[in-house]
Amino acid sequence: MLLLDTADVRPQDRIEVYQATVLGQTGSCAVEHEPGPDGHIAKRLEGWRFGPVAMYFNSGTGMRYWQTSRHLRMDSWNTISVLTQATGHGRFIWNDYRQTITAKDLFVTTKSAGYWERNWSGPGSTIAFMIDAEQIALPDSLIHTAVPRIARSPVTPVLLNHIHALRRDADRLEGDPGAENIGQATLSLVRALIASVATDDRTRRAVGDETLLVRVLAYVRAHLTDPDLTPARVAAVHNISLRSLYRLCDDNGLSLEQWIIRRRLEGARRDLIAPEHAHRTVQAVARSWGFASPTHFARRFRGAFGLTPTEARRQGDDRAAL
Template sequence: MLVLDTADLPVPDRAEAFHAAAAGETGSCSIEQEEAASGAWKKLETWSFGPMALFATQGSGMRIRRTPRHARFDSMNTVSVITQPQGRAAFGWSGHQQFVGPEGLALAHKTAGYEYGWSGTGLSVAFMVDTDRFGMPEDMVRAAIPVLHHSRITPLLLHHVRALHGDADRLSTDPSAAHLAAATLELTRALVASVAPDGPVRRTVAQDTLLTRVLAFVRAHLADPELTPQRIAQAHNISLRSLYRLCEDGGLSLERWIIRRRLEGARQDLVSPEHSHRTIESVARSWGFTNPAFFSRRFRETYGISPREWRRLAG
């Protein structure tokens, strides 16, 4: 949902309008706008996924600062994960400095304070949740901030956030929005726990989030025809038998779940204008279907129509 597009405002009013909108949505802060030849420009969008809020901020350079003093005047006490799909941002917290590009992320704890910003044109996508909802010890969250680059969960969470943002208008109003929020928070807890010292909290979180991590791994590798149950089990250091039992306890068949997600992706691409030049076989192959006949048969069984008919009717 669009909150603000300062392109609709006079140049002198843009900085103040963005500051008011950003503070209203995410809490008390200070913002320095980078001067641009045509004037500072920002577009702010936000979506609600149950207890989690997703934000997209696009535009000219800026630096946002949240200090412990800001937190004292703010009723919000939140944990945020910040990604940077466009541009290269700088994140700073308590002496820790890092750059965040399309393949990285930053973890922020509001009461600890932080700085975040970029130069030139950029796009930041972040989600925020109340610390009580996040449910992890504050000292563990803060200790994770400087060492997240060591975690194998980072690319899974990035892929997940990109998927949410890419279809946020629809997903935020879908009945599954609360489940998507729960999966997002489980992946984030797994991220924090994965770089924590071994102990009861880490082991409990690892066990509680295992199915979520497995499904996130599968989503991130759906296009790979070499994605097999054996590879999934190996990536998570569990036996094939344990993988099947985990999925069964979660109420799903792994193979059917994979095929259904691949079919959904192919079905969307078949009617997407950006893929209109591609053959049906090419689209199917890009979603891991190496056998055209198998793809067509499963597509018809699932949707009651052939891929060719679906593309023709949708066009």
């Protein structure tokens, strides 16, 4: 959902309007702006809500955003922020710690951790999750310890894939009946990320066990188009036996193979009816979602949706023509 586009605001009012919008969304903070070539700032801010998680996409001219413990005292709203740079190169600063941020990097911080800052110069954009600290249910000291270690966590690439995938489909997913579950899954991944680099072995194991299914499904979702995605590979990535993986899924009323097939079918259906994929054959779409046999794909597709892939594409074409 669009929260602000400064193109709709008079240039002389943009900084004030942007500041008011950000304060309303993220609480007390400080912001400095780098003007564009025309001497004015240009910003676009979008936001979505998935249960306990707020998600933001911030794009435009360069900027510097920071929070300190003073801002926490001003509004008593302690939040956990999880950010990545969608485009451009940014920087993350936490007290004396410095990190360059690209689309392949992630950082986590909180208002209670002292001074933290993110910035970029020139055109750029960021994706951010914001969660009330009490929802994370981990000690502040554990979160503070994790901040400079996030890059070493095995959960980081899983959460990065989750962030970028959610951003791509945020408008549709926010209105989905499963939006609350998406938020809870995101919350579990953030908890797993923080705990995975904790020095407390007991906490790391406890949170790791608690969030294992969420991490497994997030990994599978990120690799649905890989033709060699198998339960054995999923088990190996998560350092558990194949038997343990099946038991985990059974305990949660889930068949992993059927879950994978269903998500692949849903992805193929989206591509079949999307105008930007109209030039691709049904077989090419099926293959891109891991279905090597056209006959097997057609049978599975009809069983899931009650029509053939060709009929689904035709329905998509009819809707696009209206």
